[in-house]
Amino acid sequence: MNASHFELRFRSLFRSGRALSFPCDAQGAVQLDDLSDKARENYFFARTVVGRDYASPVVCAADETSAVLHS
Numbered sequence: 001m002n003a004s005h006f007e008l009r010f011r012s013l014f015r016s017g018r019a020l021s022f023p024c025d026a027q028g029a030v031q032l033d034d035l036s037d038k039a040r041e042n043y044f045f046a047r048t049v050v051g052r053d054y055a056s057p058v059v060c061a062a063d064e065t066s067a068v069l070h071s
Helices: 037-048
Strands: 006-011 019-024 058-061
Touching: 019 037
Parallel strands: none
Antiparallel strands: 006 019, 006 058
């Protein structure tokens, strides 16, 4: 699978079924230059609040989405 088939997903700790997700490679590396300004801001926000608002990120196949908010 290529990079477009994976997402780095930060699940909300308080809102079941909600998450922020970002395209990544199989190792979870996000190409920041490919993100929009808003998506980049959301990515840095999610990383900052891991353990407070969002769970630690996981790499998922992009087709595993269900009720997920994408950035």
